Amino acid sequence: MTDKIKLFDTHQVRAEWDTDHEKWWFSVVDIVAVLTESVDATAYWRKLKQRLKAEGNQTVTGCHGLKMQAADGKQRLTDE
Template structure:
C-alpha cells in the first residue's frame, strides 16, 4: 500500500464505532520490513517487557488475509494505533499520525453535524 493512502489500512469494522487496523499491515509499511510478522512479534515482545500497554491490550479478530482466507490477527483501534505508530521508528510515522488526527477531527464534525456523514 502506498504512503498517503492510510485509509486502506482500515480493513474492517470491529463494531459500529471503531475500525480495526491490522498490526502487520501498519508495522510492515512503517518499518519497511520484508517479514512484517517477525517484526511485529519482536516489537510486541519488546513492548511487553517495557510494560507498554500497546502489546498487552491488542485483540485478535478474524480478518480476511491477502489470500482471501479468514485468519486470527492482532488489530488496533485508533488509540492503540497511535501508540503503535509511536513505537516504530520510521519517517512514514508522521504522515500517518497526521492522517489519523484528520480522520478523528472529521468524525467529531460528523457527530456534531450528522448531515456531514455521507
C-alpha cells in the first residue's frame, strides 16, 4: 500500500498503512478539518480533547502520536 494521502471530497486526509496489523491510520486533525471546516483544525482538536477529558470521556485517552508529513514537508507528530 503506497497511498499516503486520501481524498475526502476536496480535502486531503493523511494516512499511513500499517503492514504489521494490516490497517490504515488516519490523521485525526485532518478528519476534524473535513468535518468541522475549522480554520485551525489543530486548535479545534486540542480544545475538543480538553473538553472531553474534563467530562471524563475515555475515548481520547488512548490517542497516540504518529509522525506524518506536514504541509511544509517535515515529519511532525499528530494524533492518530
